Amino acid sequence: MPLFEYYCSDCKTKFELLVSHKHADDVVCMKCHSEKVRRLLSVFASPTGRGEDLSFDGLPDAGGSCGCGGGSCGCN
Numbered sequence: 001m002p003l004f005e006y007y008c009s010d011c012k013t014k015f016e017l018l019v020s021h022k023h024a025d026d027v028v029c030m031k032c033h034s035e036k037v038r039r040l041l042s043v044f045a046s047p048t049g050r051g052e053d054l055s056f057d058g059l060p061d062a063g064g065s066c067g068c069g070g071g072s073c074g075c076n
């Protein structure tokens with residue numbers, strides 16, 4: 001069984017729990033038994049392609065790098 005990390009938004013407690021995938025979403029807080037717990041993402045589950053893809057997507061290539069976009073600021 002995998003070990004998951006959870007965070008309870010009621011008592012602000014972080015706890016770890018060994019739970020099967022089937023029951024991973026129905027966990028209650030170990031301390032206050034609240035159902036407002038959220039499973040924290042594991043480090044190895046982070047998406048690939050962060051950085052370049054995000055920062056340059058959608059920016060026009062021909063606008064220059066000064067941010068004025070029109071070339072009228074004199075930095076071109």
Ligand SMILES: [Zn+2]
Nearest residue numbers: 008011029032
């Ligand atoms: Zn709690």
